[in-house]
Amino acid sequence: MEIDYRLRHPLKLEAHLRVEGLTALLGSSGSGKTSLLRALAGLLPAEGRPYAGLPPERRRVGYLPQGYALVPHMTALENVALALKGPRRRAHALAWLERVGLAEFHHHRPWELSGGQQQRVALARALARKPDLLLLDEPTSALDAATRDRTIDDIARLVREEGLPTLLVTHDPLVAARCDSLAVLEDGEVRQQGDPETVFSRPATLGIAQLVGFRNVFRATVLEREEDGVWLESEGVRLFALGGASLRPGQAVHWGIRPEEVMIVRADRPLPDRLARNRLPVVVREVAKKGLVYAVRVEGTLTLEVLLPRHVQDRLRLFTGKAIEVALKPAYVHLFSSGLPSS
Numbered sequence: 001m002e003i004d005y006r007l008r009h010p011l012k013l014e015a016h017l018r019v020e021g022l023t024a025l026l027g028s029s030g031s032g033k034t035s036l037l038r039a040l041a042g043l044l045p046a047e048g049r050p051y052a053g054l055p056p057e058r059r060r061v062g063y064l065p066q067g068y069a070l071v072p073h074m075t076a077l078e079n080v081a082l083a084l085k086g087p088r089r090r091a092h093a094l095a096w097l098e099r100v101g102l103a104e105f106h107h108h109r110p111w112e113l114s115g116g117q118q119q120r121v122a123l124a125r126a127l128a129r130k131p132d133l134l135l136l137d138e139p140t141s142a143l144d145a146a147t148r149d150r151t152i153d154d155i156a157r158l159v160r161e162e163g164l165p166t167l168l169v170t171h172d173p174l175v176a177a178r179c180d181s182l183a184v185l186e187d188g189e190v191r192q193q194g195d196p197e198t199v200f201s202r203p204a205t206l207g208i209a210q211l212v213g214f215r216n217v218f219r220a221t222v223l224e225r226e227e228d229g230v231w232l233e234s235e236g237v238r239l240f241a242l243g244g245a246s247l248r249p250g251q252a253v254h255w256g257i258r259p260e261e262v263m264i265v266r267a268d269r270p271l272p273d274r275l276a277r278n279r280l281p282v283v284v285r286e287v288a289k290k291g292l293v294y295a296v297r298v299e300g301t302l303t304l305e306v307l308l309p310r311h312v313q314d315r316l317r318l319f320t321g322k323a324i325e326v327a328l329k330p331a332y333v334h335l336f337s338s339g340l341p342s343s
Contacts, residue, residue, distance in 0.1 A: 005048035021180035062126030
């Protein structure tokens, strides 16, 4: 489904995106994500397609707001049945509770359910309307990590079973990464859309890069071009990056690399010539365990953040003060035009 909407209030927003399968809309707080969902549901004035000018009750939209909006004095079954009409509404509501794994809790009221169970009741209510478009506003924001992952898997399964275009608003890159498609809202418009892997590895702007986890971003000047890339000078370091076909010598750019894509050089493993171009001596300044990964800060001419899986740190045994070398694979050195927004 193609979405093309323009809002003037409570903020200016022009959003064009395609919703296919489970599509995430990622953006920082205050970027207008919830406003777009409310406009699609007919709860905010807006122009565009689909549904332009239709009142909320005439839009075939399933809407799951933040907080779920369950009626507290009604049972789970009664909450789902609110979306239905006809003599078999309770039977259909029970069938939807079964679809989300909550049939045995049909007589429970919201306050008797966990946050994840409340979310599934609200999801069943939204799906029971048989919508043409499903809108989910931060459906995992109040859930723990394990419940969050299970919830996204359940939503993806239901969406695929129903063949239902679904727009899921989130500020969490981990949620966005699990969706079929990812659109990023920045400065009042959708700046990039594609599969999550592409957006995460090749963000279009500095702001998107920061949003999807680029922690190493630097200014640079283009020195010269080669057939498949460019040489850069950045804080006294000479680096090679693939791509940059439109860049010219002397041009100012930004470049970045994800922490998990910075390589630690091992003395027993010689580097290919191309990778050896971007080889930097550094000193380990901090090693912090974060779950099953280690966040490492290294300093040299450049200061870089590195993420290492536990098994790599177990082998390397990095510690504060250790002198090492890192390598930046040219394919992972991502270039940004300095004229693009930085936040």
